[in-house]
Amino acid sequence: MLFLGLLVVPAVNGQFPFEGGSGTEEDPYQIANVEQLQSIWRDLTAHYVLVDDIDASETETWNLDDEFIGEKLGIGMKMEFQTYHSPILSDSENVYVRWRDWSENGVWKEKPVDKNDYEINYETGKITFDESPDELYNIEDIDSVKIDYRTIDEHPRGFDPVGQTWRNRFKGSFHGRGNVIKNLYICRPDEENVGLFGYTGDGTEFRNVRIENAKVIGNGRVGILVGMNGGEVSKVFANGNVAGFVKTGLLLGRNCGSVSSSYSTGYVEGKNWGIGGLIGINSGDATVSNCYSTGNVSGRVDVGGLIGRMFRGGKVTNSYSIGEVTGGGLVGGKTSESEVSNSFWDVETSGAKTSAGGAGKTTREMKDIRTFTNVEWSMGLSKSWDFEEVWGINNVNPEQNNNGYPFLGWQDENHDLGDPAHFEIINFEVSLEIVESSESLVVSVEVKNVGDLGAVREVEFFVNGELEDSERVNLFGGENINLSFTT
Missing domain, CATH: 2.160.20.110 (Pectate Lyase C-like)
Structure with a gap:
């Protein structure tokens, strides 16, 4: 009796059903579809690499609607297969013989098997052929037998965790x-x-x-x-x-x-x-x-x-x-x-x-x-995060940049790490203010952070080369603030 698991597909590359590779660290097995992903259980010590995106939607039906593929035991021999899950719902199974048509570059072909040509035990899931399907259907080089069936599980169990x-x-x-x-x-x-x-x-x-x-x-x-x-x-x-x-x-x-x-x-x-x-x-x-x-x-x-x-x-x-x-x-x-x-x-x-x-x-x-x-400014921070090699943050276009929260530099090529903070004066006004016969010079400035990253800066006011006043401001990227200095 041959016991085989869910979604066992015919081997390629001599042994395992992958796109290529030998399973070593230098030459890992290549995975391009969900069946190959499931087949990692065949070698739990090997190395694997994805070579394409995989849509695993079909796993939502796995182990309720099972696709089971078994290797041919030999022409003229009695053939027995054991499904992976049981009991099986009565009359739910569909059995096919499978072969490669090398006249069409090895395309897989299938032909349904008549229910009179095999016996099935719905309690154990065992399927037995009295004669070789090769002889029954007069097809040379049948490679495998596929069995679709439904179990009595309440829910599909889906993908089988590897290891x-x-x-x-x-x-x-x-x-x-x-x-x-x-x-x-x-x-x-x-x-x-x-x-x-x-x-x-x-x-x-x-x-x-x-x-x-x-x-x-x-x-x-x-x-x-x-x-x-x-x-x-x-x-x-x-x-x-x-x-x-x-x-x-x-x-x-x-x-x-x-x-x-x-x-x-x-x-x-x-x-x-x-x-x-x-x-x-x-x-x-x-x-x-x-x-x-x-x-x-x-x-x-x-x-x-x-x-x-x-x-x-x-x-x-x-x-x-x-x-x-x-x-x-x-x-x-x-x-x-x-x-x-x-x-x-x-x-x-x-x-x-x-x-x-x-x-x-x-x-x-x-x-x-x-x-x-900023260790001095941020309570709970003892050492700066790495915003050059690891992290990014951008408040100018938050909807495109993790909604303004820090993001990992590798995670999305659409994320923009942003330009460093840079403060510029975009408006400048001077007025004379007289209060009780005393004259004061009032300087009004509008300061904008034209960079993408937030920062704290000292805005300093000098008169005749000497520091007269200053104000510490915090601006996100793209923000501006109005300041006023009097002398």
């Missing part, structure tokens, strides 16, 4: 090259370690991955990218709706590795504790740096705009959140050995006045570059 246990964890690398995976669907409310990847070990690496409009449902350790992360995550964007019972976040369910230069948007809901806009649980030596979340978050205990709970150590630095949250503004809860520094949340948009870590700021302050660069 879902510690023993069966993913240990390789996955580079997106900026390509997008959209419309991923996973519905496994009774399972742990749920996400595109279920469980990843030490040394695993994710880079330049974009996942949009995902829907992910699980029980514990639930996230769009990874349920349980032990590796390195960098330059990853996760967007969608996520629901779990505990340890649930938009990007990661639980993090025991490192996350940098990544962000999330969408909505995450948890029934119990450890629910975060980016990460549900951050524990041990796990680090989070230069990250943010705009996602809305709801849960019962330890709920945070960025991280639900931090415990047994871990550090968060140079990060922020702005989403509405039913808990702590940035961090829902943490133990004393966990550290949060140089990080902020928006007290207005979040509706949260307190947090287990970080400093709360108004919306205006969150859109002001000084909050992240």
Whole structure:
């Protein structure tokens, strides 16, 4: 008997069903469609790279309407196949023989199989052919048999998380090259370690991955990218709706590795504790740096705009959140050995006045570059963020630039990092004022910040080369102010 899994497709390149590559770090397997994405489970230690955008909409029907492809056992032999999920709804199956037509450059062709030519056990999902389909249908070189069927599952379970246990964890690398995976669907409310990847070990690496409009449902350790992360995550964007019972976040369910230069948007809901806009649980030596979340978050205990709970150590630095949250503004809860520094949340948009870590700021302050660069001016800031290599901010065209909030320099080529602040006098008037026979010279000036970035500057008034007066002003990019000096 041959036991095969969901969406097993005929092998290419000799062994695995990918566009190309050999699975090494120098020559990773190339992934161009959702079937190949699912096939990563075949080698959990290999290296992978996306070579195209992937629309995973079809995963919303997987494991309810199953497409199962099995290899041919041999001409003249009795053929048996075991479907991946059962029981099967009676008379729901459709069976096809498949072959490549090399006269048409190897195009796959299919032909339906008569129901009288096989037997099916609807309880076990076992399908048996009494004769070889090659002989039954007089077709040479039949490569495989495809079976479409419906199970009695209440809901489609969708994409099967890659490497879902510690023993069966993913240990390789996955580079997106900026390509997008959209419309991923996973519905496994009774399972742990749920996400595109279920469980990843030490040394695993994710880079330049974009996942949009995902829907992910699980029980514990639930996230769009990874349920349980032990590796390195960098330059990853996760967007969608996520629901779990505990340890649930938009990007990661639980993090025991490192996350940098990544962000999330969408909505995450948890029934119990450890629910975060980016990460549900951050524990041990796990680090989070230069990250943010705009996602809305709801849960019962330890709920945070960025991280639900931090415990047994871990550090968060140079990060922020702005989403509405039913808990702590940035961090829902943490133990004393966990550290949060140089990080902020928006007290207005979040509706949260307190947090287990970080400093709360108004919306205006969150859109002001000084909050992240001026240590003397910004409470909670101990070291300036990097606005040359990592971050950008632009208040002149906020609708095109993250609504005026800081953004990561890599995240969107349409984002404009902005011109530095530069103050200019755009209007100048002098008048003579007489009060009780005393004459005063009044100088009125209009000062404008013609740059894109906000800044604080001293506007100084000199008379005959000597400083007469000054005023300290704060202007966003494009803003102006009227000042008056008297001598």
